[in-house]
Structure formats: structure tokens, C-alpha cells
Amino acid sequence: MPSTPMPERARLEENHEESGVTWVTEWASVGMFEVEGSDKTDPEVRRGPPAEPDAPASPTREARVESQSSDAAADRAMDRYASGDAAAFSELYDLLAPRLFAFLLRSTRSRCEAEDLVQQTMLKMHCARGRFIRGAGVVPWAFSIARRLMIDRARRSKVRGTLGDFGDAGDVLAQLAALDLAVDEVVHSRLVGKIIQQELDQLAPRNRLAFELVKQDGLTHAEAAKVLGTTVMAVKLRTHRTCAVLRAALRKSLNGGDA
Amino acid sequence: MNRSMPSADVKMSLLREIEGAPSTPRPLESKRTARLVAGALLLSIAAFVGYGGVRIAGRAPSLMIGTIAGTAIIAAVAVWAMIGRGRAMVGRASSWLTAVAIASPLALLAWKIFWSAQYEHGLDRIEGRVGFRCLGFTLTLGAFPLVALLFSRRGTDAVHPGRAGMGIGVALGLAATVLVDAWCPVAYVPHLLLGHILPLVVLGAAGLWLGKKILAP
Numbered sequence: 001m002p003s004t005p006m007p008e009r010a011r012l013e014e015n016h017e018e019s020g021v022t023w024v025t026e027w028a029s030v031g032m033f034e035v036e037g038s039d040k041t042d043p044e045v046r047r048g049p050p051a052e053p054d055a056p057a058s059p060t061r062e063a064r065v066e067s068q069s070s071d072a073a074a075d076r077a078m079d080r081y082a083s084g085d086a087a088a089f090s091e092l093y094d095l096l097a098p099r100l101f102a103f104l105l106r107s108t109r110s111r112c113e114a115e116d117l118v119q120q121t122m123l124k125m126h127c128a129r130g131r132f133i134r135g136a137g138v139v140p141w142a143f144s145i146a147r148r149l150m151i152d153r154a155r156r157s158k159v160r161g162t163l164g165d166f167g168d169a170g171d172v173l174a175q176l177a178a179l180d181l182a183v184d185e186v187v188h189s190r191l192v193g194k195i196i197q198q199e200l201d202q203l204a205p206r207n208r209l210a211f212e213l214v215k216q217d218g219l220t221h222a223e224a225a226k227v228l229g230t231t232v233m234a235v236k237l238r239t240h241r242t243c244a245v246l247r248a249a250l251r252k253s254l255n256g257g258d259a
Numbered sequence: 260m261n262r263s264m265p266s267a268d269v270k271m272s273l274l275r276e277i278e279g280a281p282s283t284p285r286p287l288e289s290k291r292t293a294r295l296v297a298g299a300l301l302l303s304i305a306a307f308v309g310y311g312g313v314r315i316a317g318r319a320p321s322l323m324i325g326t327i328a329g330t331a332i333i334a335a336v337a338v339w340a341m342i343g344r345g346r347a348m349v350g351r352a353s354s355w356l357t358a359v360a361i362a363s364p365l366a367l368l369a370w371k372i373f374w375s376a377q378y379e380h381g382l383d384r385i386e387g388r389v390g391f392r393c394l395g396f397t398l399t400l401g402a403f404p405l406v407a408l409l410f411s412r413r414g415t416d417a418v419h420p421g422r423a424g425m426g427i428g429v430a431l432g433l434a435a436t437v438l439v440d441a442w443c444p445v446a447y448v449p450h451l452l453l454g455h456i457l458p459l460v461v462l463g464a465a466g467l468w469l470g471k472k473i474l475a476p
Contacts, residue, residue, distance in 0.1 A: 082285040083284060083285055084284035084285070084286065089274070093270055097269070097270070098264050098265075101263070101264060101265045102263060114265070115265045115266060115269050118265050118269060119272065119276075122273055123276060124414065124417075126280075126282050127280075127414055127476075128282075128413075128414040128476060129282050129283075129285070130282060130283040130287065130288025130289075131285075131292075131411070131412060131413070131414070131415050132285065132415075133346060133347070133348055134285070134346075135346045136346050136347050136348045137347060137348070138348075144418045145417040145476050147417070148475065148476065149417075149476075225352065227418065228418070229349070229352055229418035230354065231352045
């Protein structure tokens with residue numbers, strides 16, 4: 001282990017997050033993978049731990065409000081930039097780039113490629129800023145450009161990103177132990193993450209993408225529908241189907257593992 | 260380095276790049292677009308006048324007004340459905356665009372046959388009016404606004420540029436048909452198919468092809 005524990009810990013936490021463990025536990029915490037018949041979760045619920053019974057406002061609600069205010073801030077920044085305020089671009093980048101990067105990184109599995117696509121996406125937005133409709137939502141537009149650029153690149157290269165095996169190679173358990181997480185918790189999370197990723201990879205791309213845009217990128221059903229060029233109902237249906245497939249796969253795998 | 264963020268270099272190089280390649284802000288772009296679209300519409304109107312403008316050609320006024328009014332309503336719905344985007348950069352769903360692009364020419368055909376059938380000899384063949392002139396006329400009237408509108412929306416549709424272009428082509432073709440109806444008195448069905456419906460298909464196909472080239476970012 002390195003002699004400087006804090007930076008190493010930060011790096012490990014980032015690896016941990018990138019590995020998919022974090023979002024798996026988050027989804028699990030909001031009941032995404034509850035078996036059928038159990039308490040239903042609000043379909044709009046995003047990330048965050050379950051609410052305390054007497055909490056004044058649930059964290060998921062706060063997260064949703066935060067996401068909406070971030071979208072509104074991005075819309076305002078884009079509107080200003082379209083109107084000619086050059087300084088608004090930096091603000092727009094700060095608001096959009098992390099979300100676009102997460103979306104692209106998950107799809108390309110290549111940090112370098114994801115960065116390049118973020119750059120291209122922002123550049124395309126810059127070129128078309130004069131044609132941005134006043135009051136339009138910039139988030140679905142940005143995601144749709146990013147998606148198109150990614151598809152074009154994949155078509156050109158005819159090579160899809162290799163399926164990563166959750167984070168960097170190496171002694172994963174030793175790394176995660178540095179996070180002070182219980183080993184069985186870590187192993188369980190990684191197992192769940194692997195199952196989910198395998199199932200997602202087997203799904204039809206349109207179902208997987210709808211699910212990822214809504215559950216991982218925090219877009220609303222309407223925004224995801226815009227990105228995918230389809231109807232809100234179709235996005236809800238695809239997300240629901242994907243959740244059902246994942247639930248079934250997890251139930252089968254985890255029950256089988258315990259038996 | 261934060262692994263959930265693009266590296267700082269990306270932002271720096273992007274800022275450098277946009278400094279070197281300035282883009283037109285909205286106020287200026289809006290003026291350009293207005294000029295471009297107005298110019299295209301003027302060309303279309305000039306072509307209409309050049310072809311002879313409104314021609315009654317022995318038609319009953321109610322037949323002519325009814326035909327034009329029905330076509331205008333269908334065209335207005337098509338323009339709203341396929342050109343309008345509301346307050347969104349990404350247009351309507353692909354399935355919606357395809358459905359309206361197919362349904363609106365069929366609705367036009369049905370309306371013209373229905374309304375002309377209400378009049379004696381309304382659907383009769385007229386010697387020497389095969390439909391090629393109407394075909395050329397509609398294409399001429401629709402082509403200028405199609406190119407202008409596609410150009411004014413260049414680089415903005417990342418979801419379905421082809422279908423959006425197709426929708427624009429069909430909708431503008433229908434709008435051109437309103438003028439063509441004021442000019443052409445023939446409602447013989449083969450003539451309608453060749454001179455009034457085929458140009459919509461051609462403009463839709465042209466929009467599909469040009470949309471992929473122009474509308475895609």
C-alpha cells in the first residue's frame with residue numbers, strides 16, 4: 001500500500017465507483033431490485049438511501065430536486081450562451097460534462113474515448129448555439145448529440161468497446177479493504193454488479209440505453225424519450241422490462257448462490 | 260484526478276478550440292434564418308406567379324375553395340406535426356414523424372377525391388393533363404423552402420435527422436400543394452397520383468437524404 005493513505009483512498013473510492021459497485025448498492029438501497037410483490041418504489045425515484053420515517057424531506061426527493069435544479073441551471077447557461085454570453089460556456093461545461101462523461105464512459109469503457117466524445121459533443125453544441133431554441137431543454141439535446149457521436153464512431157471503427165471487468169485489474173479485495181468496507185459486503189456488491197452488467201450486455205441495446213439514461217444518468221422519462229427519439233410510454237416500457245429482467249436474474253443467481 | 264470527471268485538459272483544450280472557431284450567436288442567426296426563409300418563400304411565390312397564378316379554369320367556386328381549404332388544413336396539421344418542435348431541440352418521436360408523413364398525403368388524396376366527387380365530372384380525365392406539369396410545379400414550389408429550412412436547422416437534430424428531413428419535405432410539399440390546387444383544376448385520380456402525391460414522395464425522399472447530411476450534428 002502506498003505511504004499516503006488519503007489520496008490512495010480517494011483513488012480507490014473512484015475505482016470503486018467506476019466499478020459499478022456504488023450504483024449497484026444505490027439501486028439496491030432504493031429498492032430497484034425488490035422482488036415482485038414487495039413494496040413498490042416510485043418509478044421516478046433516483047439514487048439515494050431510503051428515507052427515514054420521520055425525515056422532513058426524503059433524500060431521494062432532495063436528489064431529484066437537485067437534479068432538476070441542475071438541469072434548470074444548464075438550460076439557463078445554454079440560453080445565455082446562445083444569446084452571446086461567451087462566459088456561460090464554462091458554466092455549461094461544468095454542469096454537463098460530468099454527466100455526459102459518465103454516460104459515455106459507461107458505453108465506450110474507455111476514458112480517453114469518453115473524454116474525446118465529451119469534447120466533440122460540447123463543440124457541436126458550440127457550433128449550433130445560434131440555433132438553440134429559447135427555453136428548450138439542453139440536457140436531452142446534449143445527450144442525443146453524445147449518443148449520435150458515439151454511434152457514428154462505433155460504426156466507423158466497427159469495434160465496440162471491450163467489456164471491462166469492473167475497474168482496474170489487481171488485488172481488488174485488498175484495494176477495497178482500504179475503504180473499510182466489510183469484505184462480504186464488497187464481494188456481494190461486486191457479484192451483484194457483475195450479474196447486472198452481464199444481463200445489461202445481453203439486453204437489446206434500446207432497452208439497455210433507456211434503462212441507463214433513466215436509472216443511471218438521472219434523465220426523466222420525457223428527456224430519455226427525446227434522446228432516443230421515441231415516446232415516453234416506450235421509455236417507461238423499456239425501463240420496466242429491463243428492471244424485470246434484472247430482478248429475475250438477480251433472484252435466480254443470488255438464490256442459487258445461497259442454496 | 261477525479262475519475263468521474265473528464266480531465267481538466269479537456270476543458271482547457273475545448274475553450275481554446277472554441278476561441279479559434281467562433282460561432283454565430285442566436286440574435287444574428289435568427290436574422291439570417293428569417294432572411295433565408297423569407298427569400299425562399301419569395302422565390303416560391305415568384306414561381307407560382309410565373310406559372311400563371313390562380314386559375315379557375317371553369318371550376319365551380321365552391322369546388323375550388325373547398326379543395327384549397329381542405330388541403331390547407333391538412334398542410335397546416337402536417338406543418339405543425341412535422342416541422343414544429345415546440346420548445347425542444349429534439350423533435351417529435353420517429354414513429355410520430357413516420358406516421359404523419361405517410362398519413363398526410365393519403366389524407367390529401369382522399370380529400371381531393373371526396374370533394375371533387377361531389378361535383379359532376381369532377382373526377383373526369385382532361386386531355387393532355389397527365390400530371391407532369393403539376394409534378395414539376397409542386398417540386399419547384401417546395402424545393403426552395405425545403406433547402407432553406409434544412410439549412411436553418413443545420414446540425415441540430417442528433418436523434419433522427421433523416422426522418423426529420425423527410426417530415427419537413429412532406430410538410431412543405433403539402434404547403435406547396437395548396438398553391439398548386441389554386442392552379443390545377445384536374446382531379447382525375449392517376450393525375451392526382453402523379454402530379455400531386457408523387458412530388459410529396461420525392462420531396463420527402465429528398466428531405467430524408469438532405470436531412471441526414473444537413474441536420475445531423
